[in-house]
Amino acid sequence: MLKAQYQTRGPVPQDVIEAVDLQLPAPTAGQVRIKVLAAPINPSDVLTLTGQYGMLPPLPAIGGNEGVGKVEELGPDVTALKVGQTVLLPVGCGTWVTHLNTDASKLIALPDADPQQLAMLTVNPPTASLLLSQFVDLQPGEWVIQNAANSGVGSYLMQLAKLRGFKTINVVRRESAIAATQQDGGDVVLVDGPDLAKRVREATGSATIRLAIDAVGGAATDHLAACLGEGGTVVNYGMMSGEPCQVSPSAIVFRDVTLKGFWLAKWFRAASQAEQGKVFGELVQLIASGKLKTRIAATYDVSQIKEAVAAAAGGEREGKILIVPK
Template identity: 40%
Template sequence: MSQLILNAIGDIDENVALVTDPDLTVGADQVLVRIEAAAINPVDFMLASGTYGYQAQVPFALGSEGVGRVVETGASVDRSLVGRRVLIVPNYEQGTWADEVVMSVRNVLVIPDDGDPAQLAMVGINPLTAHLALTDYVSLQPGDWVGQNMGNSGVGVNVIGLAKHLGLKTLSVVRRPEVAARLRAAGADLVIVDGNDLADRIQEALGENKLRLVLDGTGDATAGALAQAAEYGGTLVSYSSQTRQTPAVGLFDYIYRQLSLRGLWMVNWLQNTPREEVERTYSELARLVAKGVLSTEVEATYPLAEFREALDHARQQGRSGKVLFRP
């Protein structure tokens, strides 16, 4: 087995190493999974630097999500799992940047055999976050409007795909003009480039419509601009913050227009949701990915041996898609 291990919290480039362990022992309630694909996510860099809500204990196996096939089961595990494709639950109890991983059987979920492994490898975090944002806070109906910043992010693209599937309308704010055409082609109803008079341009584009739900991943002024177009008593859900600040929403919107601010961290959902619901939710998301309803652009894939090049690529600004390991 080869696996990327973090040996200290701090600079990932200084503290990550590719470790080989030829002796794999599969415990009674464990499975051995051969990794097909594993995504590189911003959260992986945050875990390495110690700036995430989950504090990694070193040595720490890196890689938050991925898919693979079960090649061996422990004595207490159903042998029918052997050969099945499984999604690895992104609860940080095991790393996916590896060619093979031993893990608890409770941390794998059987998913469809059809579908692109690279796409299925990205089901764990972004599609789940998009799903929870659209379903857990506001009872949305077909035709309702959802506004978001970070429209071209992994979460943003999945929000657009899921919203289209559910009959919802989306307004997405992006930072670069060249991104807008890609999002429209992906099904976005309105795409607006950040800049001067953003709040006015959002409201002009919406016309008489109001946003029932606002999704924020930046914590900057774009959240406040979107909030101004929210309906009375509307809801803003914050799922990340690039600025590490609370969403910059005006006091007027909180007090006089009764805007609600909610937080979303999928780890809380994984820890507090019954197993049956977790399985059902991931199964449906994997089905939508396999059918092409949800899709995330992949810019490049790398073998584990080229992990430094892969990490550098994943941190490049202006990428058009995700970077994955394909062991």
């Protein structure tokens, strides 16, 4: 058994984490032993390793915030689960491991489906879903624009928008990302640049756009703001550029464009169980049925955690990096 552990944080994320032996006791009353099937590496995980994320666990820590596993052993008094069942792992439990013990009450049973796709359920799909629903009351036929469209969230957002009847303008930062983004169902795919607003007007017939989704920051935020109509909203959820969001005074003063932020962790804290159940109930069914999925660039064993984190932190890849224990 192995775990991917880090004792410090630093600017090169793969340098601070390593695979070490894991010793687990037998599950106690109310616990189960889980064999991890798959766990993704998200941008937030990389920022946690560098110390730049908004919420940092105490050290030493095990990497990974989401994933799925299979019940391998039941502790005393566990009746709600059975051996062999696929379950969603608790958020933030340290999922870059081969095995873990956890309270049975914290696990959510999942349908039998592709575990690698189910492993990405907790972070990116709800982020995409809520970005589309929490800020602007979009109606079928309306346009929404996003950057980082070739990211995990971007892929889910395109698919969910299509399912809900919205049209998407999808902005990427390099020509090589266009083809894969088009394959994900983007209605319009453009490379970012200072003249983005002009090209968006040409592509949409000067349609009024009320919602822009920004994961990049810096000048890219202003490029999106310039595409919006009167009273439009830019929602930022990431800082891929490493730069503060920029929005010109002309957008804010003359067109009443607003800039808001979204952090899924804060939504989890505020949302009721019923609200969370509604969001995840829809997403589980869509993923299990194959209607919602995202590309996987590569999979790595826990023993290859340094290579996996380096791949996730690097640029110009198409799809997600997953830890898939052998």
